C-alpha cells in the first residue's frame with residue numbers, strides 16, 4: 001500500500017501518519033444497520049492501526065437530505081461506541097462544503113483531455129442507443145471538440161484496457177474498460193455527480209482505505225480511473241457483502257426493520273448490537289472452539305481483518321440478535337443491570353423493590369423494554385382498597401380448569417397463613433407448596449399455575465416464590481384470597497393446610 005499522507009493534505013491539527021479510513025453516509029433516512037456494520041469495521045481498523053476514522057456526511061443530494069438525519073447519524077454512531085471525541089475520530093466533514101473542489105476537479109479533467117462535453121440529452125442517448133442496437137452511451141461526442149455550455153454534460157473519457165480493482169475482501173476484480181461507458185462527471189446544470197464528489201473528497205481527505213458495502217463495487221473501476229486521472233494512486237478498496245433478510249433479499253427499508261435507532265429504542269444493548277453486527281460475515285477469534293460468538297469490542301478490535309470477511313451475503317437475523325441481547329443482559333454485573341433496567345421503569349415504582357426481584361429476572365429478558373411488563377405486578381396498588389387484579393382471562397381460565405384448582409388454592413392459602421411468624425422467604429414458600437402437592441398428585445408447574453395468575457395476573461412471569469417474597473406476606477395473601485373469592489364458594493379447602 002502506498003502511503004500518501006506525507007504528500008497529501010492532512011487537515012490542519014489532525015493526526016499525521018497512520019492509515020485514514022472513512023465512513024461516508026448520506027443523510028437520507030434512519031441509520032441503516034448495514035451502515036452501522038460498515039462504520040464499525042472502519043472504526044476497528046482505524047483504531048487498531050493507529051489511524052483515523054473520518055466521518056463525511058455526503059449531503060449533496062438536496063432533494064433527499066435532511067439536517068436532522070445528520071444528527072441522527074452522529075447519535076447512532078455514538079451509541080455504538082464511535083465517539084466524536086475519540087482521538088481516532090475526525091469530522092464530521094460535509095460534502096456540500098466542497099462543491100467548488102468537485103467542479104474544479106472536473107474542469108481539470110476537461111483541460112487534461114480526460115473529459116469532454118456532450119450535448120446529447122438523456123433521451124438523445126437512449127434514442128441513439130436504440131438506433132445502434134447498443135446499451136448506454138457510445139462516445140458520440142468524444143472527438144467533437146465541444147466546449148462547455150448550459151445543458152452540456154461533462155463525460156469522462158474512459159481509456160482502453162482493463163481496470164483491476166484490488167479488493168482486500170475479494171482479491172483482484174477485473175473490469176474490461178470496453179464495458180464501461182464514458183460516464184457523466186458534471187450534469188447539464190453543472191452539478192457534479194456522486195461518483196466524482198466521492199473521489200475528490202477521498203483524495204482531499206487523504207483517505208488510504210475505502211471500506212464500504214458491496215453495492216458500490218460497480219462504481220469502483222470508474223472511481224479508480226478518476227483517482228489516477230487526478231494524479232493519485234487509488235486507495236486500498238474493500239467491499240463487504242450486503243446484509244440480507246430471511247428470504248435472502250437485500251435488507252430494505254420498506255420490508256425489513258433496518259433502523260439502528262429502532263433497535264436502540266426497543267431496548268437492545270449497544271454492546272450486543274455491535275457484537276452481533278461484527279459477526280455478520282466475520283467470526284471473532286476462538287468462537288468456533290468456544291461455541292459462542294460473544295466477543296467484547298476490545299477483542300473484536302484486536303482481531304478484525306478484512307481478509308477474513310466472508311464473501312457471501314450475510315443474513316441479518318433478528319432472532320439471533322435477540323439471543324445476543326439476552327446473553328448480554330444476563331452477563332451484566334447485577335448493579336449495572338439494575339441501573340440500566342431502572343431507566344425503563346415508571347418514575348413511581350419503588351427502585352428498592354425492583355432491585356430485590358432484579359436478580360431473578362435478569363437471565364430471562366430478551367430486551368430491557370421487557371422489564372416493566374415482567375415485574376409490573378409488584379407495583380400494583382396494594383391493600384384492601386386496591387383495584388382488583390387485572391387477570392389475563394385466558395390464563396385465568398386455563399389455571400382454574402382442573403377441578404382440584406380451587407381446593408388447592410385454598411390449601412395454599414391455609415398453609416401460608418399457618419406460617420405465622422415464620423420468615424416469608426422463597427425457600428419456605430416453595431417447600432410449603434411442595435408439601436401440599438403430593439396429595440393432589442401434581443407437579444410444581446401445575447401447582448404454581450393458579451397461585452401465579454392470582455398474584456401476577458398472568459401465566460408467565462418471574463420465579464413465583466421469589467415474587468411472593470418480594471411482594472410480601474400481606475399483599476400476596478390478599479391477592480390469593482381475592483382469587484379464591486372470585487373462584488367462588490364451590491372451592492372448599494381440604495383442611496390440609498398448616
Ligand code: GLU
Nearest residue numbers: 024025026058198212216
Ligand atoms: N454516500 C454513499 C452511501 O451512503 C457512500 C459511498 C461510499 O462509501 O463510498 O452509500
